[in-house]
Amino acid sequence: MEHISPWVLFFAAIFTGNILLTFFLGMCSFLSVSKQLKTALGLGLAVTFVLTITAALNWVVYYYILVPAGIEYLKYIVFIVVIAATVQLLEMFIERYSELLYINLGIFLPLITVNCAILGVSLFMVIRQYSFIQSVCFGAGSGLGWLLAILAMAGIRERLNEKKIPTALRGPGIALIITGIMAMAFIGFSGMVQIQ
Amino acid sequence: MPVSKSMQLLKDDLWKNNPVTVQILGICSTLAVTNIFLNTLIMGLGLTFVTAFSALTISLMRNVIPPRVRMMVQTLVISSYVVIVDISLRAYVPDISRALGPYVGLIITNCIIMGRMEAFASGNKPLLSLWDGVLSGIGYSWVLLVIAFVRELLGFGTVLGIQVMDPLIHGLGYTGGWVQWSFMIMAPGGFFMLALFIWIANSVSGHKLTHSGS
Numbered sequence: 001m002e003h004i005s006p007w008v009l010f011f012a013a014i015f016t017g018n019i020l021l022t023f024f025l026g027m028c029s030f031l032s033v034s035k036q037l038k039t040a041l042g043l044g045l046a047v048t049f050v051l052t053i054t055a056a057l058n059w060v061v062y063y064y065i066l067v068p069a070g071i072e073y074l075k076y077i078v079f080i081v082v083i084a085a086t087v088q089l090l091e092m093f094i095e096r097y098s099e100l101l102y103i104n105l106g107i108f109l110p111l112i113t114v115n116c117a118i119l120g121v122s123l124f125m126v127i128r129q130y131s132f133i134q135s136v137c138f139g140a141g142s143g144l145g146w147l148l149a150i151l152a153m154a155g156i157r158e159r160l161n162e163k164k165i166p167t168a169l170r171g172p173g174i175a176l177i178i179t180g181i182m183a184m185a186f187i188g189f190s191g192m193v194q195i196q
Numbered sequence: 197m198p199v200s201k202s203m204q205l206l207k208d209d210l211w212k213n214n215p216v217t218v219q220i221l222g223i224c225s226t227l228a229v230t231n232i233f234l235n236t237l238i239m240g241l242g243l244t245f246v247t248a249f250s251a252l253t254i255s256l257m258r259n260v261i262p263p264r265v266r267m268m269v270q271t272l273v274i275s276s277y278v279v280i281v282d283i284s285l286r287a288y289v290p291d292i293s294r295a296l297g298p299y300v301g302l303i304i305t306n307c308i309i310m311g312r313m314e315a316f317a318s319g320n321k322p323l324l325s326l327w328d329g330v331l332s333g334i335g336y337s338w339v340l341l342v343i344a345f346v347r348e349l350l351g352f353g354t355v356l357g358i359q360v361m362d363p364l365i366h367g368l369g370y371t372g373g374w375v376q377w378s379f380m381i382m383a384p385g386g387f388f389m390l391a392l393f394i395w396i397a398n399s400v401s402g403h404k405l406t407h408s409g410s
Contacts, residue, residue, distance in 0.1 A: 027227070028224060119302060119305050168399040
């Protein structure tokens with residue numbers, strides 16, 4: 001994975017390999033928090049922020065602590081602890097220094113520990129053997145890709161409110177169909193850059 | 197273990213309050229591997245194992261865990277069992293382990309497990325919690341197995357890797373083989389299949405979806 005430019009990875013993570021629409025990660029919060037544009041934007045920004053930071057931290061922890069010590073198999077436990085600790089620290093930090101940011105972003109932070117996209121990015125980074133810069137760009141790109149997907153979804157769902165939908169399909173059912181159509185649209189990007 | 201309560205759980209977890217179709221929880225880590233039936237089966241077994249034994253462990257410790265660090269302890273217990281699953285898969289079925297990639301590790305963040313720990317295991321006796329864990333795992337797996345079966349059949353024309361559509365088409369007297377729905381193997385196929393399943397399940401059981409607005 002030495003030869004891929006970090007910029008290519010960044011854009012690929014947003015469009016061709018969207019973390020949500022191609023890898024199904026972060027579905028739970030995507031389905032439950034995509035009813036309003038404003039909250040979707042808040043959560044999306046928080047996810048992007050945490051993703052970028054934890055990708056960098058986990059890279060350092062993995063290659064400078066776990067690999068030299070020969071305990072790579074503990075990566076799941078260590079990664080999830082790093083993520084939980086980062087989220088907790090960020091929440092305390094934001095609460096202390098910026099009330100405005102806390103109201104807009106802080107309330108979403110506890111939701112993020114269990115967002116599979118965060119752990120997923122750290123695991124992909126290890127499996128695909130990204131370098132540090134590549135990992136950070138991949139993390140930021142994945143976060144923005146997730147933000148893009150949830151924003152589009154929230155915009156569509158806000159308009160769906162007045163529409164007549166079969167009762168059994170309301171809520172998650174119709175949301176999944178829309179996600180499927182969005183995923184199809186994103187397949188159209190696949191000619192742009194190819195990474196796997 | 198009271199019989200009536202365990203039967204009630206059986207009904208709830210497998211159909212009435214199914215984790216996937218009703219609660220829409222935890223689809224991330226497994227929906228991704230539903231394009232091949234065998235992979236889904238392995239994931240389902242792994243997830244059931246983790247849910248059951250985490251529930252047992254949490255339930256045994258429920259009176260000694262301080263409430264403030266409850267979530268952290270639950271996460272650590274769950275991830276320890278996931279490590280066991282991951283190592284066993286790598287040792288016994290290395291090919292499938294490679295195909296599943298990061299998704300085995302993502303069982304940790306599967307909301308179903310955390311949900312069962314919070315809602316059930318932290319307030320019930322060990323054996324009942326184990327039973328609930330097994331049932332939630334099965335309730336989750338069977339839905340995804342149905343989806344995986346359809347996706348593999350239409351996408352590759354195979355069942356468990358054995359070509360069935362080609363002989364069927366020849367048997368009906370047509371020439372040429374099964375035209376693979378490559379769409380089914382890709383991500384949108386997964387989303388559409390799950391939506392379809394939820395639609396059918398809700399129509400059959402006549403659920404009132406109270407938790408979702410739109």
